[in-house]
Amino acid sequence: MLTRTSVHKRPAGHPSDHLRGPALAFVTHEFDSLIERMGTTMLFRRGSEIYGDKEPADYFYKLGRGAVRTYKILNDGRRQIGSFYLPNDIFGFENGTDHTLSADAITEAEVLVIKRTSLWALAEQNQAVARRLWLLTSHELDRMQDHVLLLVKNAHERVAEFMLEMADRLNANREFDLPMSRQDVADYLGLTIETISRVLTHLENSAIIALPTIRRVVIKDRDALIRLIS
Amino acid sequence: MLTRTSVHKRPAGHPSDHLRGPALAFVTHEFDSLIERMGTTMLFRRGSEIYGDKEPADYFYKLGRGAVRTYKILNDGRRQIGSFYLPNDIFGFENGTDHTLSADAITEAEVLVIKRTSLWALAEQNQAVARRLWLLTSHELDRMQDHVLLLVKNAHERVAEFMLEMADRLNANREFDLPMSRQDVADYLGLTIETISRVLTHLENSAIIALPTIRRVVIKDRDALIRLIS
DNA sequence: CGACCATTTGATATGGATCAAGCGATGTGG
């Protein structure tokens, strides 16, 4: 019988691999200016819908300013949030031709809107663009995978991991403002608002975080947070 | 949500949709024979590892015969299964340069192993291949998204949805054999084996399914199952 | 047949949900 050991020898072969360093930077920059030229900037008010569940996915989006959530309303009326998007994130990639989630603006949001067909046509001729599209999808996949792993943990672990993720994505070392409400956090983590509140109070009482205002978070003991998610 | 099937069935509405009909069929076939020529068939014994967590992802895989699971062991020792793969599914696409999940054979499995670098080189010159790679990643993303939505439902809903998904993916109308154990099902659905067992007993007592043997499932009342997941 | 492992079934415990009330910040009209 064949064994599998011989299989894993070569250097990594991920799509983006030969784009390391300057090459990757170039492609990223090129891609960004491309879509900036192809797209239109739009302003969405707090709470307004960017696209709806089951709508054809004719566009994709790059967030300039603000915050966006994608979500689905379940049969029992609960809302499950799929992802949060922060400045410079690209979204609307989470699915195929028809959106399976809806997206709306959590805060006032400046969004670059790009027509898919034009970008797709471009990808037909430009390998770098095609590669980039693939990479974006792949990152979205990574994120979704992490979300699955998050949802099987207990409440303390979910909240701790969420706070570390937010700090990271907001480039904050210790202190940041959550762009979303407690209800949003609850719907993302698959918990209730009461549980979120209790866990935060507990973390505050344990001197692991501080909450100077309702939206502001100070990470006082990052190691303790990391230990929580172990 | 339940309509998603194996990687090879194109969900309605994907970006590649302008490849409808003969064009897509051609591409799919071309791609399949391409990778068959590029890859090597290997046999994995029941329970043997196909790739490990944190190994470089140098290959991807097409399952010929058997069943495969990808999973991650959590800090507390629990095992979370990310996906099951069935014949003709392509896997090893669930991430970037390094695997974030491990994969092993649930049953004896015949697997076509393809070197990523060779396929990637091909994609550089062949749009159809590049498109195909994107599509595969995108399907994986769809599946992961469904998994997130599954994990926030209650035990009955999760099990009902799982059974419908399996029937669909195994192309079974009423009757099929589960390739995986109760423990696997539990680890996929984020439940315990006892809960799986109790829900199955309940579904059997309600004449919604029958379980003639431990692995065999007969769907006696599909509508009731669908109603359960509403 | 006997041993072993997977599954089922039963009894009890518990984490997080639910229901309910209180609180604090923000805004509005008088």
Place this chain on the structure above:
DNA sequence: CCACATCGCTTGATCCATATCAAATGGTCG
């Protein structure tokens, strides 16, 4: 500038779905 309404959040009491612990059953393979 204050009284009051509103909304988002916190806190408390209780409940319930699922986990956990434990034992019985069944299926498989020597």
